[in-house]
Amino acid sequence: MSYKLDWAPIWNNRDLIIEGFVTTVELSALGLVLALAIGVIVGTAGSTNSRILRSGSAAYVELMRNTPLLVHMYIWYVALAFLQLPPFMCAVFGLALYSGAYVAEIVRSGIGAVPQGQRLVALATGLTSAQALLLVVYPQALRMVTPSLASICSQLIKDSSLASVITVAELTYQATAIEGQTFRTFEVYITISLLYLLLVTIVTYGLLLVPGARDDLEQRVSDA
Amino acid sequence: MPEVILKNLPFLLMGLRLTAEIAFVSIIGGTVLGVLVGVVRYFRVPVLAQVADIYIIFVRGTPLLVVLFICYFGFPTLLGYQARAYYAAVLGFILFIAAYLAEDIRAGLRTVRPGLVQAALATGLARAQVIRLVVLPIALRNVIPTFFNQYVRLFKFTSVASVIGVNELTGSAMLVNGREFAPIPIIGFIALTYLVCCFVISMVGRLLYSRLAVRA
């Protein structure tokens, strides 16, 4: 093995790494907020009694989920290039529409898991449909789906690395740039791996602060 | 079908074929590795289980793109060999998906009732035989839906191989677009293709599960 590990060049370029890290956080945060908004709307639509809304919701979910995220990003960056969106926003929209589909499914099943009676009781005490949804159904659904949401969240953070392909200067992009200059290939990619791992771990455990979410969280934040 | 697609169909189909190849090999390799790792972790085989723990924590916290970069750029530089993009991609996908499947099979192993294991032991089977003949077959059947979710995910992820220069479906499409400048039909076409393929894979999974599932 004639390759000697040398971490110094990585440390010397820490500014770039930090910049990339911050951009990743911004990208993920924005993408997540939008994904949650989309997911709640589409997911709630999927749990209503209206056939049209349910089919629309299902169609959105299947279409968005079965299209690779990279293709999503290309759609905004290349196919819709005439919109002249900055690459950052292309990545945000790509992430939001894609992850939004996953959130929608979770919201839909979460709402479905709240016993029917809860909503009926709320209506019976004079609350409107909207109030019943907001004050009674959503909080309970949220409690149940927090582990799955946490897993979508960590998935999104990792998926944000694809933004580097459409020239967004997030963490992976910076890593490639540093590699181009220092040729410390192995060290730089291991470093950002650990940084992603750190970010994902922080966010996952941060979600433990949601009341009632603690049980089973670690077990069920599997997949992402 | 738009003209630009028809004109480039053979090229695009070759890309699709490569996608299918990569996905197929990675699914098989990843499943074998994932089941092995999952079993090792479940039974806490000394030394191997700790190595497996580190592997899983690391890979599950790392984006796929970075895993591919490590396989295509990182390992070759470290170990001094010349990498071919196709093989690096397959290696990356196998390592990536196995980490997720390992966790899934571990959860599946937990669903097998201890009473069943005791009954098998009571008939004079050795522990290893019980795992091989009773526990694993049942666990594997029960995790079919979960596994196929991962397979669909992997199929979509093959698109990322285009970043390291593999001309699978997405890569081929972007190449064609570079020539023809007709992104909307081209990307629309591959989006639809992915949709259909993912649907087919899910259906296969559902069929398999309905045939093989056991109520344990």
Place this chain on the structure above:
Amino acid sequence: MTEEPMIILDKVSKSYGPTVVLRDCTISIKRGEVVVICGPSGSGKSTLIKCINGLEPYQSGSIRVEGVEVGARTTNLPALRTRIGMVFQHFELYPHMSALDNIILAQVHALKRERDEAETRARKLLDRVGLSQRADARPANLSGGQQQRVAIARALALDPKAMLFDEPTSALDPEMISEVLDVMVELAGEGMTMLVVTHEMGFARSVADRIVFMDRGEIVEETPTDQFFSAPKSQRAQEFLSKVLAH
């Protein structure tokens, strides 16, 4: 000539951490005997018989089966278990195999019999428990009583010298209890050595040679059947009997 009893338990004790589950249990089972173990829930009955074939470890005392010490580190437990059959409360048939394959599995892999021979024996046993028509059925398609009969056949397939039963009818709907008990009565009639944990006092009365009463991890008394039902030696056994027979 008196031979040594087949199964000998001597001062067997077991704890789960601070909780004592078995306390100084001593008993011997002779070849051909049918012994019923009864007692309130949590008395350690199931744990005791699971110690006999090594499914549960014990901390002190000794269990000898045909002269072999079960707790010894050098004992080949799988081999021992082929000589003692066990039937469980929840049947525990392998759900991914047919009834026939359930019975064949251990014959082929534990006893190393040829598959053809194993299949012939399996069919004979299914016939004996009255289920030859259901050889290819999966457990999910069998009733509880049928599953338990297959489970008995599965245990018998290894030609065991003794059979352990852990509450074999407790998980069955009432109308299926007798079909299982009938098989067990037949087995007893053929001279099989049987140790049965059960609440079925009617069965005990008609087939058992001895009744063992356990309470809170201890063997409180062991008495010949007739005497147990007419005049149990201990207070606790009397209380237990009166409660159980009241229905």
